[in-house]
Amino acid sequence: MSLYVASLNSGSNGNCYYLGNETEAILVDAGISCREIEKRMKRLELSMKKIRAVFVSHEHTDHIKGISTLAKKYQLPVYITNPTLRYGGLRIEKNLVNHFLPHQPIAIGELTITAFPKFHDAIDPYSFSISNKDVTVGVFTDIGKACDHLVRHFKQCHAAFLETNYDEEMLENGSYPHHLKKRIKGETGHLSNTEALELFISHRPVHMSHLFLSHLSKNNNSADLVQQLFHQHANGVKIILASRWEETSVYQICGSEMSRQNLVLKGEQLALSF
Numbered sequence: 001m002s003l004y005v006a007s008l009n010s011g012s013n014g015n016c017y018y019l020g021n022e023t024e025a026i027l028v029d030a031g032i033s034c035r036e037i038e039k040r041m042k043r044l045e046l047s048m049k050k051i052r053a054v055f056v057s058h059e060h061t062d063h064i065k066g067i068s069t070l071a072k073k074y075q076l077p078v079y080i081t082n083p084t085l086r087y088g089g090l091r092i093e094k095n096l097v098n099h100f101l102p103h104q105p106i107a108i109g110e111l112t113i114t115a116f117p118k119f120h121d122a123i124d125p126y127s128f129s130i131s132n133k134d135v136t137v138g139v140f141t142d143i144g145k146a147c148d149h150l151v152r153h154f155k156q157c158h159a160a161f162l163e164t165n166y167d168e169e170m171l172e173n174g175s176y177p178h179h180l181k182k183r184i185k186g187e188t189g190h191l192s193n194t195e196a197l198e199l200f201i202s203h204r205p206v207h208m209s210h211l212f213l214s215h216l217s218k219n220n221n222s223a224d225l226v227q228q229l230f231h232q233h234a235n236g237v238k239i240i241l242a243s244r245w246e247e248t249s250v251y252q253i254c255g256s257e258m259s260r261q262n263l264v265l266k267g268e269q270l271a272l273s274f
């Protein structure tokens with residue numbers, strides 16, 4: 001089994017993540033315009049017809065901007081909690097509104113989506129793990145700290161979109177006012193490069209094949225810096241930058257069986273090269 005995943009955009013200017021199998025897909029958040037989502041999916045040769053639902057992580061504008069238009073145009077079910085719907089001021093047709101509960105998997109065709117609460121300064125924020133049979137991919141951005149739920153879900157993932165929001169030194173020496181620096185660094189703010197790295201080093205499972213560095217700050221981070229940092233510790237995991245300017249390619253994430261085969265293959269190739 002496989003999951004096909006892409007970031008259509010990642011950052012404080014908009015977030016939208018595509019996850020699907022051969023026949024159906026979902027979006028996590030739609031924080032860029034509907035038109036931009038269509039344009040980027042077309043470039044990636046992804047079909048809007050496959051999208052069955054959009055799951056909403058929290059009400060910050062960079063996660064919901066395109067939702068009303070997208071839902072209306074494609075009559076797309078929106079999975080959202082009541083507080084997020086209320087605080088986000090979203091206008092969605094009643095028949096398209098669906099709810100989810102923490103830790104209660106929701107089936108969309110063969111896909112299973114599980115929401116779990118996270119630390120972030122929003123009214124009711126969630127992260128999501130998405131599975132297609134034995135393949136699991138996480139969407140973990142806008143996180144103040146790596147709580148036990150996150151660690152547990154991260155350990156299951158074959159791939160993850162993981163927030164690497166800021167470099168601590170750049171934030172400290174940057175021009176943001178004190179209260180904003182405090183908010184970003186705080187328990188309900190964002191995950192720094194080193195906090196994300198610590199999670200990655202301590203808890204990545206052996207079957208993890210891809211890590212997408214996500215939701216990078218424009219002012220307090222550098223793509224080169226964070227990529228270098230993670231490459232040093234990648235240990236066979238493919239490190240990809242989910243940009244705030246453009247979509248990533250579509251990546252095929254394979255299940256444990258396939259990962260094991262790849263490992264064996266890598267081992268054989270290694271043996272042959274000696």
Ligand SMILES: [Zn+2]
Nearest residue numbers: 012060062142
């Ligand atoms: Zn955000």
Ligand SMILES: [Zn+2]
Nearest residue numbers: 058060120142
């Ligand atoms: Zn947020």
